[in-house]
Amino acid sequence: MSTTGPTDDQLDLLLGVLQLTRSDEMTCEQWLDQVGSYLRAVRETGPLSEELKRIEHHFKLCPECREEFEAIQTAWEEK
Numbered sequence: 345m346s347t348t349g350p351t352d353d354q355l356d357l358l359l360g361v362l363q364l365t366r367s368d369e370m371t372c373e374q375w376l377d378q379v380g381s382y383l384r385a386v387r388e389t390g391p392l393s394e395e396l397k398r399i400e401h402h403f404k405l406c407p408e409c410r411e412e413f414e415a416i417q418t419a420w421e422e423k
């Protein structure tokens with residue numbers, strides 16, 4: 345019996361991770377391109393489109409973009 349292959353549990357975990365990071369997940373670059381529209385929408389238009397919800401989703405998952413977001417938001421508020 346081999347002990348080198350992944351167990352079923354490990355495979356499930358791996359597949360889950362892959363699904364989480366699939367094509368509907370935007371990249372940090374795409375995120376940065378759209379974060380301006382997101383902030384504008386939050387300030388001016390209220391309900392978010394699906395597209396903008398993805399922005400929100402991304403910065404909740406991505407610590408780097410969350411930091412970036414907080415910096416941008418602060419800059420906007422100082423305008």
Ligand SMILES: [Zn+2]
Binds near residue numbers: 372375402406409
């Ligand atoms: Zn990111």
